[in-house]
Amino acid sequence: MTAQVIDGKAFAAGLRTRVAAGVARLKAEHGITPGLAVVLVGEDPASQVYVRNKGEQTRAAGMNSFEFKLPADASEQELLERVAALNADPAVNGILVQLPLPRHMDAAKVIDLIDPAKDVDGFHVVNAGKLAVGAEGLVPCTPLGCLMLVKDRLGGNLAGLNAVVIGRSNIVGKPMAHLLLKESCTVTIAHSKTRDLPALARSADILVAAVGIPQLVKGDWVKPGATVIDVGINRVPKLDGSGTRLVGDVDYASAAEVAGHITPVPGGVGPMTIACLLANCLTAACAQAGLPKPAL
Numbered sequence: 333m334t335a336q337v338i339d340g341k342a343f344a345a346g347l348r349t350r351v352a353a354g355v356a357r358l359k360a361e362h363g364i365t366p367g368l369a370v371v372l373v374g375e376d377p378a379s380q381v382y383v384r385n386k387g388e389q390t391r392a393a394g395m396n397s398f399e400f401k402l403p404a405d406a407s408e409q410e411l412l413e414r415v416a417a418l419n420a421d422p423a424v425n426g427i428l429v430q431l432p433l434p435r436h437m438d439a440a441k442v443i444d445l446i447d448p449a450k451d452v453d454g455f456h457v458v459n460a461g462k463l464a465v466g467a468e469g470l471v472p473c474t475p476l477g478c479l480m481l482v483k484d485r486l487g488g489n490l491a492g493l494n495a496v497v498i499g500r501s502n503i504v505g506k507p508m509a510h511l512l513l514k515e516s517c518t519v520t521i522a523h524s525k526t527r528d529l530p531a532l533a534r535s536a537d538i539l540v541a542a543v544g545i546p547q548l549v550k551g552d553w554v555k556p557g558a559t560v561i562d563v564g565i566n567r568v569p570k571l572d573g574s575g576t577r578l579v580g581d582v583d584y585a586s587a588a589e590v591a592g593h594i595t596p597v598p599g600g601v602g603p604m605t606i607a608c609l610l611a612n613c614l615t616a617a618c619a620q621a622g623l624p625k626p627a628l
């Protein structure tokens with residue numbers, strides 16, 4: 333069997349079009365233009381690319397984009413003051429502080445200070461807690477995008493399917509597991525201490541890899557016909573030694589032989605993350621204005 337490719341890039345473009353329509357309506361009917369603030373600390377080149385892409389796509393969706401760059405040696409206090417100012421700014425509906433932060437900064441402390449209503453990453457404990465108890469809140473963008481892709485392929489009803497999520501980070505693995513549980517999947521979360529991961533992975537109808545190890549998941553870890561979602565973004569040297577290329581946490585060539593549906597890297601989950609960020613910013617702006625959640 334050769335898997336059908338899940339075109340995250342195309343799905344993300346469609347989602348951004350729906351977000352743009354929602355933004356236009358919010359402007360026309362309520363005079364509100366959603367604003368997204370992104371804070372980048374330091375000069376990490378990969379982070380700079382993400383921040384630039386986010387800024388361009390935010391403006392293309394009709395929203396205001398505010399970018400703040402702090403030097404790598406900025407103090408934690410400076411960053412906290414920047415976040416406090418954005419919390420207080422009514423033109424800012426969403427705040428994203430790009431991670432990872434330099435080592436001398438405590439990411440938990442910074443995230444804690446973000447107003448949960450403006451926490452478009454969904455990383456604040458209030459939003460994490462809401463997701464865990466099944467209450468309405470802002471959901472982390474990457475797992476939200478993964479779930480949209482899975483539901484689009486599997487017809488919306490995931491009840492009873494076995495889902496295995498490899499990775500238990502607060503930004504991908506854990507929220508992904510909560511979302512799948514909410515869909516009534518039978519969810520198992522795997523991590524670095526999991527025994528016989530290949531056998532566990534083979535039990536999955538839905539397999540999500542969010543590990544950070546290039547091409548860890550091989551074709552013989554995949555149940556025939558399974559839906560494989562590759563969250564990994566790993567930059568590795570090209571085989572011919574000329575520069576680098578992006579690969580996921582799944583060995584695409586061998587997994588695509590066995591899976592039913594599979595996301596590529598690039599062009600899979602990555603573009604969905606940014607589209608969901610824009611969707612969350614529109615959702616946040618509506619909630620802050622006392623308006624119902626937009627249908628996207």
Ligand SMILES: NC(=O)C1=CN([C@@H]2O[C@H](COP(=O)(O)OP(=O)(O)OC[C@H]3O[C@@H](n4cnc5c(N)ncnc54)[C@H](OP(=O)(O)O)[C@@H]3O)[C@@H](O)[C@H]2O)C=CC1
Binds near residue numbers: 563602
């Ligand atoms: N596409 C996108 O938009 C995004 C992509 N990413 C990418 O997703 C990947 C994961 O990111 P993130 O969740 O932040 O990463 P973290 O490093 O925070 O978490 C990695 C998880 O993988 C587990 N793990 C590590 N080694 C193994 C192993 N050998 N077997 C099984 N599990 C293992 C770790 O287990 P333990 O807890 O035991 O240490 C941990 O839970 C990265 O490649 C990252 O670049 C991240 C965010 C967005």
Ligand SMILES: Nc1nc(=O)c2c([nH]1)NC[C@@H]1CN(c3ccc(C(=O)N[C@@H](CCC(=O)O)C(=O)O)cc3)C=[N+]21
Binds near residue numbers: 381428473597
């Ligand atoms: N506070 C915070 N929130 C994040 O959501 C966040 C973060 N920090 N830090 C870094 C990670 C990583 N991340 C990606 C987003 C888009 C792509 C993406 O669009 N990737 C494209 C290709 C990109 C390329 O070619 O370089 C793709 O996969 O097709 C990738 C990775 C968001 N993250």
